[in-house]
Amino acid sequence: MATLFEPVQLGSFVLANRVFMAPLTRTRADAEGVPSALAATYYSQRASAGLIVTEATQISPMGKGYSNTPGIHSRAQVQAWSHIAESVHKSGGRIFLQLWHVGRISHTSLLPNNAQPVAPSAIRANADTHIATGSAEVSEPVALSASGIKQTLADYRSAASNAKEAGFDGVEIHAANGYLIDQFLRTGTNQRTDEYGGVASNRIRFLAETVETVLEVWGSRQVGVRISPTVDFNDMTDANPLETFSVAVEKLNSYGLGYLHVVEQAQDSIGSAEEAVNLSAHLRTLWNGVYVVNGGYDGPKGEEAIRAGHADAVAYGRAFLANPDLPRRLQLGTALNELDPATIYGGGAAGYTSYPTLS
Numbered sequence: 001m002a003t004l005f006e007p008v009q010l011g012s013f014v015l016a017n018r019v020f021m022a023p024l025t026r027t028r029a030d031a032e033g034v035p036s037a038l039a040a041t042y043y044s045q046r047a048s049a050g051l052i053v054t055e056a057t058q059i060s061p062m063g064k065g066y067s068n069t070p071g072i073h074s075r076a077q078v079q080a081w082s083h084i085a086e087s088v089h090k091s092g093g094r095i096f097l098q099l100w101h102v103g104r105i106s107h108t109s110l111l112p113n114n115a116q117p118v119a120p121s122a123i124r125a126n127a128d129t130h131i132a133t134g135s136a137e138v139s140e141p142v143a144l145s146a147s148g149i150k151q152t153l154a155d156y157r158s159a160a161s162n163a164k165e166a167g168f169d170g171v172e173i174h175a176a177n178g179y180l181i182d183q184f185l186r187t188g189t190n191q192r193t194d195e196y197g198g199v200a201s202n203r204i205r206f207l208a209e210t211v212e213t214v215l216e217v218w219g220s221r222q223v224g225v226r227i228s229p230t231v232d233f234n235d236m237t238d239a240n241p242l243e244t245f246s247v248a249v250e251k252l253n254s255y256g257l258g259y260l261h262v263v264e265q266a267q268d269s270i271g272s273a274e275e276a277v278n279l280s281a282h283l284r285t286l287w288n289g290v291y292v293v294n295g296g297y298d299g300p301k302g303e304e305a306i307r308a309g310h311a312d313a314v315a316y317g318r319a320f321l322a323n324p325d326l327p328r329r330l331q332l333g334t335a336l337n338e339l340d341p342a343t344i345y346g347g348g349a350a351g352y353t354s355y356p357t358l359s
């Protein structure tokens with residue numbers, strides 16, 4: 001019977017424990033999408049995680065949806081990330097980069113030549129984003145053409161290659177939380193009538209093609225996928241999440257990926273926490289690899305999820321922001337530092353690299 005603090009095999013890696021650091025947007029990159037100079041310290045402080053998944057990182061200028069989020073498509077970005085990955089490795093950690101395209105969750109002021117955001121269908125989200133002047137409603141998107149889809153897949157390939165050049169141990173494909181791939185998966189945002197829309201086996205096609213593209217660069221065990229079947233953040237709905245995500249997971253099984261990362265609960269979740277965990281429990285029975293859960297877990301709940309076989313690892317988000325040495329604190333059962341919500345996004349060292357570790 002495994003525990004949170006036992007190693008877990010991920011491809012050729014033996015990860016030190018099953019306390020993963022979830023992807024956490026911090027909006028501290030510069031205007032060119034180059035990560036903060038403090039990011040190497042921030043991530044290496046948290047290197048005791050079994051696995052770190054970086055903050056969501058846009059694959060291209062068109063994949064950007066918020067001010068000050070990092071990219072992995074320019075030389076300066078790759079250079080900065082290579083220093084971060086090296087710092088984490090020197091601290092004994094393992095780190096995957098999360099590949100992100102926001103799709104419709106963007107604003108014309110953030111995009112090249114003030115372009116409209118792209119999406120599976122031209123359906124504007126009832127959602128806000130953050131631009132240079134503050135909060136703003138997202139812009140009306142345009143539906144991706146067949147050539148636009150091909151270009152986006154090429155951008156995923158280039159970004160995956162850049163992540164490899166930067167020295168990451170792998171990549172996580174962001175298919176959750178109402179961003180581009182999730183917009184293709186779910187019926188509320190995908191009303192296409194071509195081979196990418198309609199039945200679930202069509203709606204998962206873009207996810208499948210993205211995975212296959214990334215696998216041209218990375219070994220299968222060095223690729224993870226994150227999904228969020230019951231999260232409605234960014235105005236997401238689906239007619240039948242059980243069907244949509246069962247079909248998606250069964251397709252993902254065919255690739256022999258490193259892990260599946262499932263967001264069970266978020267602030268904006270459809271239905272009850274119980275429904276979310278029940279759907280996740282069903283997906284767990286379908287998945288034939290390492291299963292990672294996230295959302296609402298503390299130490300004891302995480303321990304129980306591993307003990308009961310519900311998951312092979314638990315990804316912690318906000319707890320890791322405030323506790324760089326979270327695995328040790330959870331194992332000792334010591335008090336956790338309290339998160340300062342005012343410093344989650346933006347700013348400098350305060351609330352980023354300033355949280356103390358146990359003496």
Ligand SMILES: C=C(C(=O)O)c1ccccc1
Pocket residue numbers: 025056066176177
């Ligand atoms: C990348 C995000 C996600 O996956 O939810 C995100 C973006 C902006 C704020 C919080 C989270």
